[in-house]
Amino acid sequence: AQSVTQPDIHITVSEGASLELRCNYSYGATPYLFWYVQSPGQGLQLLLKYFSGDTLVQGIKGFEAEFKRSQSSFNLRKPSVHWSDAAEYFCAVGPATGGGNKLTFGTGTQLKVEL
């Protein structure tokens, strides 16, 4: 069965500092991997996704993520965090038959940004 682990429930960083959110997955085949951001009381917005090809993917809002098959990881990074980045971040994995089908989500990481 597929699963996603986000080891960090909460992370606090200072504005302007770099950020890395961890995501590890378990999947029986080549996965599709996603990072979503959720603001309070809101739905999910796709930050970036990995289907194949270059293992370093660029997303919106200055985020990037690197797929490392050997480590079963897909960590999200941002070089300089802005206060508006404070939100909940979810990593998700889905089957390689098409983006968005039956996504399995991690438990999320709550990001706080100190001014």
Place this chain on the structure above:
Amino acid sequence: GAVVSQHPSRVICKSGTSVKIECRSLDFQATTMFWYRQFPKQSLMLMATSNEGSKATYEQGVEKDKFLINHASLTLSTLTVTSAHPEDSSFYICSAKAAEAFFGQGTRLTVV
């Protein structure tokens, strides 16, 4: 990106009543929509997959008679929580799939 609109964003209902939540894809047609439930401080759990014109496929452990899903058109799916109980209080999120899934803004349901 594509827009998915979910309504209402927040609803309070009495125990025993039914509540309908709508999920609309505003600028694209979605043959498949998904309904998720999110408990406080937890992740999203897939409840069911809704296919236009056919019966929804429910995940294991989800009561199909309690959570009625209708996907009557390519732009609208509805989730009706029947005979709501306080334990049904949760955040419900839909997503609509075109080439990829786009999410609605969610509905906070509180059953009192």
